[in-house]
Amino acid sequence: MSKSPHSYRVTTVWDGSAAGPAKSYKDYSRDHVIKMQGKPDLLGSSDPGFRGDASRHNPEDLLVASLSACHMLWYLHLCTVNGISVFSYTDQATGLMAETADGGGHFTSVTLAPKVHISPAAKANLAKALHQQAHAKCFIANSVNFPVTHQPEITTED
Structure with missing residues (x-):
């Protein structure tokens, strides 16, 4: 049985107009605000390599x-239902993007490198394996067309 779809609303407002209208590539501000109802605004721009x-x-x-x-949220869920206590989780994720000759581009890969501190030590191998299950369930990873890989490191409390 299929569940109802989830809906997400985001408003993006270009606030760079105070610096003047967008008339030429080099002269307009890339600053913008990303708004989601009931949440703090995110101040956005383009990557500094693109004049941001x-x-x-x-x-x-x-x-x-x-x-x-x-990935982290799925991983925490899977650990808890498998009797693994997670004391800390830190991910140093890296994304690689390639530019194309026509000025466009695309991501070629993302590597997640979570460092996870768990208990009990006897479940360290399971804790490592759960990263594959988390990847298989991650809504975002299932929505992209480039590889997302994992290099987890597990340490134990006991």
């Missing part, structure tokens, strides 16, 4: 962050 503000979030960072967070 390095102090603001860019779409490429947010895509990698979405993959990392989705």
Whole structure:
């Protein structure tokens, strides 16, 4: 039986117009605000390599962050239902993007590198294996057309 679809609403507002209208590639601001009802605004821009503000979030960072967070949330769920206590989880995720000759581009891969501290030690192998299950269930990973790989590191409390 199919479940009802989930809906997500995001409003993106270009706030760079204070610096003037977008008339030429080099002269307009890439600054924007991403709004989701009931949540703090995200200040956005383009990647600094594309004339953006390095102090603001860019779409490429947010895509990698979405993959990392989705994987982590599934992983935590799978650990709890398998009797594994997670004391800490830190992921140093890396995304690679290639530009094309026509000025476009695409991601070629994302590598997740979670460092997870768990208990009991006897379940360390299972804890490592659960990363594959988390990947298979991750909504975001199932929505992209490039490989998402994992290099997990498991340490134990006992």
